[in-house]
Amino acid sequence: MTMREAVALDVFGAAARLKVPVGAWRWAAAIGLVPPPDAAPDRWSTATVAAVDTEGVRAALVSTSARTAAERLTAALGDPLPPLRPAVTARMIGDLTRAGALLRLEGPMDTPVVHVDQVTALTRRRDLPALLDRHTLYGPDQAAVRLGLRRTDLDHFLPRTLLTPARTAVVDFGKARGGEVAVDLYRGQDVGRAAGTGWASARSGQLSWTAASWA
Known part of the structure; x- marks a missing residue:
């Protein structure tokens, strides 16, 4: 094997060698359209890459x-x-x-x-x-829908003991809307479990009654 053939190419190098999008090589590798990595984990020899059907890889994407x-x-x-x-x-x-x-x-x-x-x-x-x-992780808007609550009720009335954020994400709403804001994200399964407790329905009804009593 020559030094040229011994060079190991990662997904980016292989895609560049064939002049196809990186996504095309990833997909071709996932469905077996190209041989498994033969130079190292997630790396192909240049000989293997050169033997791949370029048009077939491109067409599959x-x-x-x-x-x-x-x-x-x-x-x-x-x-x-x-x-x-x-x-x-x-x-x-x-x-x-x-x-x-x-x-x-x-x-x-x-x-x-x-x-x-x-x-x-x-x-x-x-x-x-x-x-x-x-x-998936639900943002506050989605969690409120899943629980049958208004978005504002989720912020003010949801017990943290019932639903704890899995992580936070920084969302850029633009300068006119406050710039970057940290948003809680909840596991979909946790939200579904909270919905199944009946708390959200009971709380929603209580909030509706309270609002009506002040009307």
């Missing part, structure tokens, strides 16, 4: 944005959405890639580019609502 993927998954949940079921957001697509339900092809970790075929497969799953609860 049919990608979509996180926003479009989220819209398709939301549509699959029902139109209109079922009660207590929030819409899927682009950020949740990042959650699904981290969980292994989708493959991140390119783009930011939180809002990645993914493959159309995998999104289509998810839209056909009968357990899609449970899958979303299991693998």
Whole structure:
């Protein structure tokens, strides 16, 4: 083997050698369109890369944005959405890639580019609502919908003993809307469990009664 053949190429190097998008190589590797790494973990020899069908790799890539993927998954949940079921957001697509339900092809970790075929497969799953609860984090707006509460009630009345944030994310709303703001994110399963306790329904009714009594 020559020194040239012994060079190990990672996904970026392999994509550059074939002059295809990085996402195209990632997808081709995931579906077995290219041989397994043969030089080192996640690295291919230049000889292996040179033997790959470039046009086949390029043709296999049919990608979509996180926003479009989220819209398709939301549509699959029902139109209109079922009660207590929030819409899927682009950020949740990042959650699904981290969980292994989708493959991140390119783009930011939180809002990645993914493959159309995998999104289509998810839209056909009968357990899609449970899958979303299991693998995604809900922001405050989504958690409020899932619990049947108003967004403001979630902030002021939800006991931390019932629902604890999994982490916080910094969201940039722009200077006109306060700039960067730390937002709590909740595990979908935890939100679903809280919804199942009946607390949210009872609290919502109590808040409605209180509001009506002051009218």
